[in-house]
Amino acid sequence: VTGEIESHSAHAVVLATGGYGNVYYLSTNAMNCNVTAAWRAHKKGALFANPCYTQIHPTCIPASDEFQSKLTLMSESLRNDGRIWVPRKKDEDRLAKDIPEEERYYYLEEKYPAFGNLVPRDVASRNALTVVNEGHGVGPLKNGVFLDFATAIERDGADSIKEKYGNLFEMYERITGENPYERPMRIYPATHYTMGGLWVDYELQSNVPGLFVTGEANFSDHGANRLGASALMQGLADGYFVLPNTISNYLSDLLGSPALSTDHQVFTDAKADVANRTQKWLDVGGTKSPDYFHRELGKLVTEGIGMSRTKEGLEATVKAIPKLRKEFETDVRVLGNAEGLNSSLEKVGRIADFFELGELMARDALAREESCGGHFRQENQTPEGEALRDDVNFKHVAAWEYTGVDNDPIRHVEELNFENVKLSQRSYK
Numbered sequence: 001v002t003g004e005i006e007s008h009s010a011h012a013v014v015l016a017t018g019g020y021g022n023v024y025y026l027s028t029n030a031m032n033c034n035v036t037a038a039w040r041a042h043k044k045g046a047l048f049a050n051p052c053y054t055q056i057h058p059t060c061i062p063a064s065d066e067f068q069s070k071l072t073l074m075s076e077s078l079r080n081d082g083r084i085w086v087p088r089k090k091d092e093d094r095l096a097k098d099i100p101e102e103e104r105y106y107y108l109e110e111k112y113p114a115f116g117n118l119v120p121r122d123v124a125s126r127n128a129l130t131v132v133n134e135g136h137g138v139g140p141l142k143n144g145v146f147l148d149f150a151t152a153i154e155r156d157g158a159d160s161i162k163e164k165y166g167n168l169f170e171m172y173e174r175i176t177g178e179n180p181y182e183r184p185m186r187i188y189p190a191t192h193y194t195m196g197g198l199w200v201d202y203e204l205q206s207n208v209p210g211l212f213v214t215g216e217a218n219f220s221d222h223g224a225n226r227l228g229a230s231a232l233m234q235g236l237a238d239g240y241f242v243l244p245n246t247i248s249n250y251l252s253d254l255l256g257s258p259a260l261s262t263d264h265q266v267f268t269d270a271k272a273d274v275a276n277r278t279q280k281w282l283d284v285g286g287t288k289s290p291d292y293f294h295r296e297l298g299k300l301v302t303e304g305i306g307m308s309r310t311k312e313g314l315e316a317t318v319k320a321i322p323k324l325r326k327e328f329e330t331d332v333r334v335l336g337n338a339e340g341l342n343s344s345l346e347k348v349g350r351i352a353d354f355f356e357l358g359e360l361m362a363r364d365a366l367a368r369e370e371s372c373g374g375h376f377r378q379e380n381q382t383p384e385g386e387a388l389r390d391d392v393n394f395k396h397v398a399a400w401e402y403t404g405v406d407n408d409p410i411r412h413v414e415e416l417n418f419e420n421v422k423l424s425q426r427s428y429k
Helices: 036-043 076-080 107-111 121-136 150-156 158-176 228-252 265-284 290-304 311-331 343-367
Strands: 014-018 054-060 083-087 145-148 185-194 211-215 396-401 410-415
Touching (some): 036 211, 036 343, 054 121, 083 107, 211 228, 290 343
Antiparallel strands (some): 083 145, 396 410
8 A cells, every 4th residue: 555545535445554663763673663654553543553663773783974875674583692792891893702890880680680682672772872982882883782602602602502593693794704614793772663553443444434544654552662473463363363354344344335446536636746857856856866865854753762762852753853844845856757767756755754754753752751661861760870761641642633744643542451461660689
């Protein structure tokens, strides 16, 4: 589903499905993983829920320079055997092999002895951010931490580790030129995607009648955090068990109704809208490439809506994104034409969606004055630096209504009721 068809069409049934990482892209996924389908539906009236909860992948290969457009995700299974550490000394220039054991800071093992290197993604990511910001980063740009397999190799043997992770080790060596059997990997967290998505009810239907949203395109199962298992479960449960019943129930009331003709006005309007939007981008004739604005937006989102957020930073980001968007709309240059496949034209449309979603993420993060899962506000943390929820004021889903590009969206609230689970503060000590 491209989302170009008017979602308010009479009795239209639209499935906005989500594959891995489809909801949002800025720094770690390919351009094909994007928000376009869900965002088109949102702009037609579907509420977008909880965009502030951002998935941070803790085991990416650090960027080699600011022009690197994509970071490689390394499987988190590596954390099962790899030990994460940084030098205790700041601005350390020695090689890892030359740093003695007593000068190594296994920060996750020391801070969270019960879970060690297997703490949840958000905890592992924020702690990596902290030690790097404090000056303990490793690598040529001092922008990573070590993931060290020396202990596992000594314990289980290199062959055993190769059997488990051989393909990942090979991929890492091809990218970095470093042999992880002989020296520690370098990893660092990267923005993955928003765990938010289109609001749905228990039948996976949005607030727009007939618009069903399944998989990672909806907000329903992730909550404030997300792991690979929950994404897999969501796709399986939605596709195998929920939708076959809920869609058939919806369609049963429409038996005998005539199908909507493709010469209906909504089809004509949608095609004209696409043609106009396409020509608009081709006619700008600016001086900067879509990639330039993609990178600049990525910087704003990474700095303002990254792993650790502040009121001041979010307020600045809410102002900065529209300003950059205006420059994007008047100074982007799209090569080629609308005939045939044009990756530059496709890219500029994706980036336009990213601008709007990025602004909504910042607004949602600013409004939610608590820390919870993938949303961490520095003003809301325990004395030990852990996330501090505010269940009195924010025990709800925030679902946003689109009111136009230059208008403030409307924030709706759906209260959450916990009958079988007692809310408690997370602790991994």
